[in-house]
Amino acid sequence: MPTAFGLAKIVRMGERGCTTIYEKRVSRSPKARKKQPHEVPGKNGTRLSKHGVTIHCSHCSKGGHNSAGCNLKKMGMSAEEAKALVATTQATLQR
Numbered sequence: 001m002p003t004a005f006g007l008a009k010i011v012r013m014g015e016r017g018c019t020t021i022y023e024k025r026v027s028r029s030p031k032a033r034k035k036q037p038h039e040v041p042g043k044n045g046t047r048l049s050k051h052g053v054t055i056h057c058s059h060c061s062k063g064g065h066n067s068a069g070c071n072l073k074k075m076g077m078s079a080e081e082a083k084a085l086v087a088t089t090q091a092t093l094q095r
């Protein structure tokens, strides 16, 4: 039988063999604690949230949109051409 929350399984040896007693535990189970907002449940435990992070396009590596919403991709530009164009435009804007 699986132990319910807060109950510890204690097996004692009595005169007529084993007797199982369920006693109430003092502390809260570490698995049952309330998770912090940044602890998003992932495949391998908790992972960090992407909240407040600007997404970047995988096609042109520009911020503010992803690959599905990329205008350069829609125009039929290849990833290498798009990345080179964005790099040169950002370099000229910083001058």
Ligand SMILES: [Zn+2]
Pocket: 057, 058, 059, 060, 061, 062, 065, 066, 067, 069, 070, 071, 072, 073
């Ligand atoms: Zn893009």
